[in-house]
Amino acid sequence: MKRFLLAALFFAVLVLIWEALFRAKIWSPVLVPSPRQVADYLEGAAMDGTLAKATIVTMRRLIIGYIIGLLAGLPLGLLTACSKLWQDTIGTLALGLQGLPSVCWVPLALLWFGQTEAAMLFVVVMGTLWSVVIATETGVRHVPPIYRRAALTMGSKRLHIWLKVILPAALPFIVSGMKQGWAFAWRSLMAAEIFVTILTGFGLGQLLHYGRELSAMEQVIGIMIVIVVIGLLADKIFFSPIERFLHRRWGTSQA
Amino acid sequence: MHLAVRHHHSSATEELQVVTPSKLAIENVSKSFKGGSGSVLALDKVSLNVAEGEFVCLVGASGCGKSTLLNIIAGLEKPDSGTVLADGKPVTGPGRERLVMFQEPALFPWLTVFGNVLFGLKLKPNLTKKDRHDVAKYYLELVGLSRFERANIHELSGGMKQRVSLARALAPNPRMLLMDEPFAALDALTREQLYGDLQRIWKARNKTIVFVTHNVREAACLGDRVIVFSPRPGRIREEFAVDLPRPRDINSVDLAVHATEITKALKSFGQPELAAAE
Numbered sequence: 365m366k367r368f369l370l371a372a373l374f375f376a377v378l379v380l381i382w383e384a385l386f387r388a389k390i391w392s393p394v395l396v397p398s399p400r401q402v403a404d405y406l407e408g409a410a411m412d413g414t415l416a417k418a419t420i421v422t423m424r425r426l427i428i429g430y431i432i433g434l435l436a437g438l439p440l441g442l443l444t445a446c447s448k449l450w451q452d453t454i455g456t457l458a459l460g461l462q463g464l465p466s467v468c469w470v471p472l473a474l475l476w477f478g479q480t481e482a483a484m485l486f487v488v489v490m491g492t493l494w495s496v497v498i499a500t501e502t503g504v505r506h507v508p509p510i511y512r513r514a515a516l517t518m519g520s521k522r523l524h525i526w527l528k529v530i531l532p533a534a535l536p537f538i539v540s541g542m543k544q545g546w547a548f549a550w551r552s553l554m555a556a557e558i559f560v561t562i563l564t565g566f567g568l569g570q571l572l573h574y575g576r577e578l579s580a581m582e583q584v585i586g587i588m589i590v591i592v593v594i595g596l597l598a599d600k601i602f603f604s605p606i607e608r609f610l611h612r613r614w615g616t617s618q619a
Numbered sequence: 620m621h622l623a624v625r626h627h628h629s630s631a632t633e634e635l636q637v638v639t640p641s642k643l644a645i646e647n648v649s650k651s652f653k654g655g656s657g658s659v660l661a662l663d664k665v666s667l668n669v670a671e672g673e674f675v676c677l678v679g680a681s682g683c684g685k686s687t688l689l690n691i692i693a694g695l696e697k698p699d700s701g702t703v704l705a706d707g708k709p710v711t712g713p714g715r716e717r718l719v720m721f722q723e724p725a726l727f728p729w730l731t732v733f734g735n736v737l738f739g740l741k742l743k744p745n746l747t748k749k750d751r752h753d754v755a756k757y758y759l760e761l762v763g764l765s766r767f768e769r770a771n772i773h774e775l776s777g778g779m780k781q782r783v784s785l786a787r788a789l790a791p792n793p794r795m796l797l798m799d800e801p802f803a804a805l806d807a808l809t810r811e812q813l814y815g816d817l818q819r820i821w822k823a824r825n826k827t828i829v830f831v832t833h834n835v836r837e838a839a840c841l842g843d844r845v846i847v848f849s850p851r852p853g854r855i856r857e858e859f860a861v862d863l864p865r866p867r868d869i870n871s872v873d874l875a876v877h878a879t880e881i882t883k884a885l886k887s888f889g890q891p892e893l894a895a896a897e
Contacts, residue, residue, distance in 0.1 A: 513695055514725035518739035518791060519715040528738075532729040614728050615773025 397582040402589070405582040414571070415590065421565035422557065423594070425481065429488025430549050434542065437493045441500025441538075442526065451501070458497040466491035466552035470559060481564045487556045491549035499541020503534030536610050543603055550595065568594075631753035634746060634792060640827040641705050641716065641794040643669040643692065648701035650687055661687045663852035664701070674821060674828045676842035678835055678885065684853025685831045686799055692829060693719045693797050705795065715739060718788040722800040724780035726772045732759070732783050733768040739791040758786040761820060778809035782816075789820070795827040802837065811869055814840050818866045835885065839877040840869045847881060849888035856888045 379399050385391075386398040409415040444455045469490045470483075477483035507530050515529045531538075557569020568587055575583030610616065650662040661684040669675050677685040690696040692703055694713040703710045705717060713719075718739070726735050736755040740746060746754075759765050762782040767775065775783065781801055788796060802810045818841065821828060832838050838845045845859045861877050868874070 508725075510721055510723060510725040511727060513713075514719070514721065514727075515738075516695065516713040517693055517715070517717070517719045518787075519713075519742040524742070529727070533727070535729060613771050613773075615771060 394579065395581060397585065401582040402586045405580070405586045406589070409571075409583075409586070418566055418568045418571050419590065419594070422553065422567035422569065425484045425565075425567065426488055426549060426553055429485045429553070430492050430546060432485070433489045433492025433545060433549065434496055436489070437496025437541075437545070438500055438538070440493075441497040441541075442504060442531075444497060444501040445504035454497070455501060458494045458501075461490070462494035462498055466548050467555040469552065470556045473556070474560060479560060479563050481562070483560075484553065484556055484562055484567075487552050488549045491552040492545035495545035495548055496538070496541050499537050499544065500534065503537025503541070504530055506537060507533040536614060536616070539603075539606055539610060546598065546603075550598075554591065631746075631750040631757075634743075634750055634754050635757055637823075637825045638792055638794055640672040640825055642671045643667075643795065643827065643829070644702075644704040644707075645669075645688070645692070646702045646704075648688065648691060648698045648703060650684070650691065650696070650698050660852035662691075662698070663854050665853065665855055666701075667846065667855060669827060669829060672825050672827055674830065674841060674843045676830045676832060676838035676845045677848060678832055678838045678845055678881065679848030679853070680850050680885070681833060682853075683848035683850035685848050687853065689719070689797050689799050689829060689831050692795075693717055695719070715742065715791045716793055717795040717797055718791065718793040719797045719799065720781075720784050720788045720801045722803050724772075724777075724784050726780060726783055726787070728772045730772075731768070732764065732770050732772065732775070735772070735783055736768075736787050736790050739787060743791055754790055755786075758790045759783075761789070761823070762786045762816065776809075777805050778813065781805065781813065785817070785820070789824060789826075793826070795829070798828065798830045800832055801830075803832070803834070810837070814869055815866060817841065822865070835881045836869055836874065836878045839874050839881060840867050845877075845881055847884050847888065857884050859884075 383399050386393070386396055390396075406415070440454060440458070444450045444458065466487065469487050473483040473486040473490075477486060511529050511533055512525060515525050520529065553567075554569045554572075557567045558573045561570060561573075568591055572584060572587045572591075575581070575587060645665060645667040648662055648665045649660070651658045651660045653659075661682075665684070665688060667675075667688075677688065679685050687696065691698050692705075692710065694710045694717070710717075727738065730738065733755060736758060737751055740751040740754055756765070756768070759768055762785050764779060764782050764786065767779065767783075772780065772783070784801070802813055805813070814837070828841075830838070830841055835845075839859075839861050842861055845861060846855055847857045847859070848854065849856045859877065859881050863871075863873055863877070
């Protein structure tokens with residue numbers, strides 16, 4: 365509770381500084397709106413449903429693409445860790461493509477799929493996939509061989525070893541790869557939505573873009589705040605509990 | 620599932636019954652490894668018989684192939700030549716009839732203490748969930764860790780980890796236990812407790828045990844027989860019967876007499892090899 369209050373105090377002070385800067389009129393109010401204006405915009409957008417609609421469109425793209433990326437990345441990573449051949453081929457490909465900023469997929473996606481959901485999904489999948497592949501491979505390669513040997517003596521066989529020994533043993537690596545994949549996917553999706561109007565749905569990135577077109581700074585800042593809050597929530601609701609579990613079980617120090 | 624299977628269902632009490640221990644026949648087993656400086660003969664025509672319920676200790680300097688032999692018995696490695704028969708049947712791969720306890724605790728950190736002990740039991744057919752739980756509880760009590768069944772592995776001390784490893788290896792009720800320097804990394808006091816516990820458990824559960832160590836006193840304390848290996852190439856050089864009454868105390872004078880004799884043998888085989896290497 366004390367931690368929560370301190371954090372709340374911190375953000376209250378930030379807003380106060382913002383308000384003070386607005387009142388000092390150093391910059392034009394068009395460029396620096398007041399917290400009040402931003403709050404009014406957010407309230408209006410929340411009331412008329414724009415915000416909810418855009419958030420749902422964006423989150424749907426993100427979550428579906430992310431899940432596809434995970435489902436493809438995990439087995440690919442396991443496969444890559446299986447043999448030298450897969451490591452030299454798929455592994456090298458994954459390493460190369462992970463280094464490619466995922467926003468670079470946007471032009472290709474648009475030419476292949478047009479201004480559609482498929483293009484957005486493709487960008488998110490590419491953002492997620494390679495991080496997950498590489499993290500899974502690294503994780504599997506770091507599993508101490510003795511776990512495998514111990515499991516073998518207890519009668520564990522191929523598939524059982526993969527599912528019950530190697531996969532859980534690699535979990536700390538896989539989770540950090542999932543986190544990185546999520547961050548890449550989220551960034552590339554925002555970039556894609558800002559660059560391109562997708563006819564099938566109006567996401568948060570597009571709201572941000574139109575805020576700029578209309579010179580509506582309160583909209584730009586308001587949407588940025590929403591994007592930040594979504595990122596924080598994803599971390600607190602999804603990743604933090606998993607990481608807490610890993611810390612508790614493995615006894616690794618709290619990062 | 621076929622209904623007839625129901626008849627073969629074994630309850631926890633059946634599962635906990637003492638099974639007849641294995642006997643082991645090792646004939647002319649050789650094994651070499653390719654290393655940086657060419658091929659190293661880790662085992663050279665090793666033959667050894669272990670009787671049902673016998674506690675045999677393998678001692679030798681590091682590199683004498685004693686751990687390799689243990690891995691071959693476990694089925695984790697294949698010999699280049701020679702045969703290993705467990706109860707008359709050739710060993711073709713690892714299996715729960717012969718469970719291994721390693722030097723470093725190979726416990727799974729993603730499972731609790733209880734989950735680790737359950738691991739091998741879940742791979743045994745025809746056990747209900749309740750049977751498995753009863754069996755796991757029994758073995759955790761046997762190693763004195765009932766209070767820690769919900770603990771995470773990293774919360775345990777080195778000695779407790781090896782107790783859990785022992786419970787995990789015992790739980791599927793193997794007929795033979797293979798132990799690869801399981802107490803080497805522990806402090807002396809913890810080790811002494813475990814010597815007592817291991818002798819008690821061996822008696823209660825009637826297992827054949829092959830125990831690898833480089834600690835001669837430990838070997839004399841635990842073994843019915845102590846087999847002395849010499850390194851490069853790994854060979855069996857001598858064996859000693861230890862006929863002291865049990866439970867044995869590691870600090871007893873009689874035991875020290877045996878240990879001195881074994882140490883003398885060990886040194887006599889070790890020295891010329893070392894001289895040759897230099």
